[in-house]
Amino acid sequence: MIDLRLLRDDPDRVAAALARRGLGPDDLDRLRHLDERRRALISEVDAARAEQKAASKRIGQAGPEERQGLIDAASELKAKVAALEDELAAAEQEHARVAATIPNLPDPDAPDGEEGEGVVLRTFGTKPTFGFTPRDHVELLEAADAVDLQRAAKVSGARFAYLKGEGALLEFALVRYAIDIAMEHGHTPVIPPVLVREAAMYGTGFLPTDAQQIFTTRDDEFHLIGTSEVSLAAMHMDEVLDPDDLPLRYAGYSPCFRREAGAHGKDTRGILRVHQFEKVELFSFTHPDASREEHERILAIEEEVFSGLDIHAQVVDIPVGDLGASAARKFDLEAWLPGQDAYREITSCSNTTDYQARRLKARMRVVGGDNVLVHTLNGTALAVQRAIIALVEQHQRADGTVTVPDKLQPYLGREILFAR
RNA sequence: GGAGGGUUGGCAGAGCGGACGAUUGCACCGGUCUUGAAAACCGGCGUGCCUCACGGCACCGAGGGUUCGAAUCCCUCACCCUCCGCCA
Known part of the structure; x- marks a missing residue:
């Protein structure tokens, strides 16, 4: 797998290196978009989980009379987290699948050419x-x-x-x-x-x-x-x-x-x-x-x-x-x-x-x-x-x-x- | 193949539903002290992800489940150890 951070920070360099191997820019663009979507979802999921964790923590500290109300409220957050998690899992799967198809960046000293042209x-x-x-x-x-x-x-x-x-x-x-x-x-x-x-x-x-x-x-x-x-x-x-x-x-x-x-x-x-x-x-x-x-x-x-x-x-x-x-x-x-x-x-x-x-x-x-x-x-x-x-x-x-x-x-x- | 016990940070080892990413010891890093070192004392000390940052999230063998909340309860799997059987 290639370095996704490098792809993010210097996409032109990655594209130029992989172009030598005959890889068109489409696959890389696709991977970058999937990476962006993945990262956005990670932030959303993390925020939702933080909210849910805080709510659960309050239940532990709460007195018996207010407990049930808090539990009911936290239950709603649970569904929201689960939905976002599913979405993230799908995005990561797609991202990993595309990432696996991208070959390594060739060494600058490796000669150009096809099989038999060594x-x-x-x-x-x-x-x-x-x-x-x-x-x-x-x-x-x-x-x-x-x-x-x-x-x-x-x-x-x-x-x-x-x-x-x-x-x-x-x-x-x-x-x-x-x-x-x-x-x-x-x-x-x-x-x-x-x-x-x-x-x-x-x-x-x-x-x-x-x-x-x-x-x-x-x-x-x-x-x-x-x-x-x-x-x-x-x-x-x-x-x-x-x-x-x-x-x-x-x-x-x-x-x-x-x-x-x-x-x-x-x-x-x-x-x-x-x-x-x-x-x-x-x-x-x-x-x-x-x-x-x-x-x-x-x-x-x-x-x-x-x-x-x-x-x-x-x-x-x-x-x-x-x-x-x-x-x-x-x-x-x-x-x-x-x-x-x-x-x-x-x-x-x-x-x-x-x-x-x-x-x-x-x-x-x-x-x-x-x-x-x-x-x-x-x-x-x-x-x-x-x-x-x-x-x-x-x-x-x-x-x-x-x-x-x-x-x-x-x-x-x-x-x-x-x-x- | 059968029966039982285990798997927690570099190592050892606690924790058995709520303030636990995790007590403690050793190791390691920095400091005080010392001519120097040791000892003692003080502080730090897992990994990954997201974020310019503050910070947040995930990970207690792996995966699933129960729950508002799981290292802790349930299920499946992998591996390790002990005993029995078999075997080069």
Whole structure:
């Protein structure tokens, strides 16, 4: 949710910032009018309640003979308060509904443009060349029996996979490798709940916006997280944090569940886009003045993780037209996949400034002043399935084996994968 | 799954229909005293919303109800604790 006070005090600035995201002025005008109506009603309700409270107080102090008259008079006030309260509740509901549709103000440094028009800031690693036709990850993994897509389809349907043998070992190695790097940078490893209540989904902004992406349990009111960002962000929901404890840095490892509704026919091959995958996610709660720097920090960790795996990738500054609702700025890492001859997203990190914190009510104590909202940031340290794809495709050899990057060898316990 | 007990400000813990947004202690902040500190004493000290301000309103786990009036009574739900059952 955006800052309503800023919208009130400087509507032109808010409108200009959101115009970059393609938001017309109508929605904002509507929200401002709803805000005015809401505030007017709050004043009316407060005044009516004050009147009623005073009347009730007098009854308590009154003698028995005048009591009944006062009670009768106070009864009339009761109805008036109730009517105004109903009106206010309706106005607030409408206001909240419209407010929820307004995305975060983009960072002034975020580039203009739509999806696919990101700015490549830099590349790292060397783009591999092959003296043979490179295979894609499905050919490589299936030949080594490191993945079983056929049986996963039988058991669970499309977009599921069994990781087996060295495929499974790769996950353990990659996860521990990424967590070690995250820990060196001050992130506490966390295994979070993957089933969460509605409040956590709303607080993090995945509901109602992304309802179609979320799996929900039938008999219990649980939602499966699409990323551990949800459970990590909601950890400090409704809290007032001690500034001395900031920044709070976590590295969550969890499975992630996504319905991928609307992605029919897209990336149907292999394990690039699946309903269930595992991910090590970085999450930070920071002082509002520190979030830009923290964003760069998180991006640097992501680059360290993938350059350490000798993977060639590019860093993309995502344009405002392709930002999620809560992000002010976003950087993606896109690894080159020889099997597709294309750069594909393997990580993503966003600064959501106070947008997510406002919904979560995650604040910071300010001595001698009003408490302020913290800033929240999230980023992928390592998405297992996509990291496996990049790794095996880029490090494959003519015989279908894969060289293991030096830094991963201690975690995997071998130098070559898929040797027969 | 069954039975019982709980949920109050940073923490502990009173309050059980009317002057309670809440006694008190600890913690914390300021002051007096002191060479300095401790102790003692004095004062302050929850959050949010509305208002230029004075001030007002809301919040005692969440939601609903009874009442002129609810932290206090009733209902529903969530969570925590104890015991029994089950279980990795």
